[in-house]
Amino acid sequence: MTPPHPEGQYGRSVRRVLLVTLGLNVLVVAGKLCAGLLAGSLSVISDALHSSADSLNNVVGLAIIRIASAAPDEEHPYGHHKFETLGAFGIAGFLTVTAFEVASGAVRRLLGWTSGDVEITRLTFGVMAATVAINVFVWTYERRRARQLNSAFLKADSQHTLSDIWVSSSILAGLFGVRKGILYLDSLLALGVAAVIAHAAFQIFRTTIPVLVDSAPLSSEHIAKVVRETRGVESVHEIRSHGVPGRIFISMHLVVVPTNTVEAHAVTEDVEQRLEEQFGPCTVTIHVEPDEDAR
Numbered sequence: 001m002t003p004p005h006p007e008g009q010y011g012r013s014v015r016r017v018l019l020v021t022l023g024l025n026v027l028v029v030a031g032k033l034c035a036g037l038l039a040g041s042l043s044v045i046s047d048a049l050h051s052s053a054d055s056l057n058n059v060v061g062l063a064i065i066r067i068a069s070a071a072p073d074e075e076h077p078y079g080h081h082k083f084e085t086l087g088a089f090g091i092a093g094f095l096t097v098t099a100f101e102v103a104s105g106a107v108r109r110l111l112g113w114t115s116g117d118v119e120i121t122r123l124t125f126g127v128m129a130a131t132v133a134i135n136v137f138v139w140t141y142e143r144r145r146a147r148q149l150n151s152a153f154l155k156a157d158s159q160h161t162l163s164d165i166w167v168s169s170s171i172l173a174g175l176f177g178v179r180k181g182i183l184y185l186d187s188l189l190a191l192g193v194a195a196v197i198a199h200a201a202f203q204i205f206r207t208t209i210p211v212l213v214d215s216a217p218l219s220s221e222h223i224a225k226v227v228r229e230t231r232g233v234e235s236v237h238e239i240r241s242h243g244v245p246g247r248i249f250i251s252m253h254l255v256v257v258p259t260n261t262v263e264a265h266a267v268t269e270d271v272e273q274r275l276e277e278q279f280g281p282c283t284v285t286i287h288v289e290p291d292e293d294a295r
Contacts, residue, residue: 010149015062017145017154021161022058024138028131029055032168035127039120041178042109043171043189044128046102050197051131051164053098054138057091057157082212085244088156089208095160095201099194106190120179128172135165152211152244156204163200167193214242218279223250226278232257232267238287248282250275255289264288 029051036044139161146154174189211217220239227236238253254271258264272284 010151013145013149014151014154017142017149018058018061018157021138021142021157022055022062024134025051025054025058028134028164031127031131035124039124041120041124041175041186042105043174043178043186043193044124046105046190046193047164047167047171049098049102050167050193051135053091053094053197054157054161054164056094057160060087060090061153061157084151084153085208085211088153088204089212091153091156091160092201092204092208095197095204099197099201102190102197103194106187106194109187109190110184120175124175125172128168128175132165132168132172135161135168139165150244150247152208156208159203160200163196167196211244216241217243217248218250223252223275223279226274227252227254227271230267230270230274232263233271243282248279249285250282251285251287253287253289259290264290 029048032044032048032051035041036046036048139158142154142158142161145151146158170192171189174185177185218241220241223239223241224236227233234255234257236252236254239250240252241248241250243249254268256264256267258267268286268288271286275282275284
């Protein structure tokens with residue numbers, strides 16, 4: 001079956017998206033870090049660390065996508081797309097470590113083990129508002145391109161960017177309370193940042209682990225129902241599937257009524273067409289068995 005898109009073109013398209021978002025993410029990190037250090041705000045500095053994960057993800061993604069978009073070879077006959085899923089899994093691991101570090105710093109300040117003066121200025125508010133606006137653009141752009149390219153890595157990265165938007169927005173609102181003298185609110189906001197980061201990591205783990213352990217993306221019963229509706233098919237068994245939507249591999253044993261090779265091959269072509277219409281682009285391997293009763 002025809003792949004969803006040429007691997008080389010796919011890789012170039014994803015890398016182009018990552019380069020654009022990398023430039024914007026670096027700008028966001030620099031702005032938040034400067035504002036956080038000048039204000040002495042743990043929540044803003046934590047948010048900068050959260051945003052730095054976006055930049056690191058982009059750098060890692062540029063390397064991973066080059067491998068993942070390579071054409072199938074002798075050692076990887078099913079292609080290299082799982083490297084992209086592995087990269088998304090790595091993002092989740094980095095987010096988990098970041099969440100732990102942010103939470104640890106917030107708890108230490110709440111318990112009085114560390115201290116620091118917090119001075120929120122108009123510059124702090126302005127920088128945070130600007131970074132939120134940039135992140136909204138990045139999220140919208142990256143999510144749209146992830147859907148168009150069916151990229152697991154871009155989907156994971158856009159999900160992280162969305163969490164960054166919510167975190168930055170909540171911190172921006174909370175900074176008003178800090179400016180009014182409620183200093184412990186800064187540490188509480190940092191704990192909120194940690195919780196959001198941890199949740200984003202969990203969501204990515206939940207979607208990438210099934211792919212890495214080859215969980216079936218399609219129900220065997222659903223595949224069998226589609227196949228049995230094809231004229232010339234007597235029965236189907238030994239159905240297996242793996243991959244992700246857009247890169248699904250299906251294998252099966254097919255019992256067909258025709259007893260000559262030409263007609264049996266025509267039946268398999270109809271089966272492949274029906275499966276592609278139902279599930280999208282997929283590679284189908286069929287072991288044909290004749291119908292002994294009909295013969």
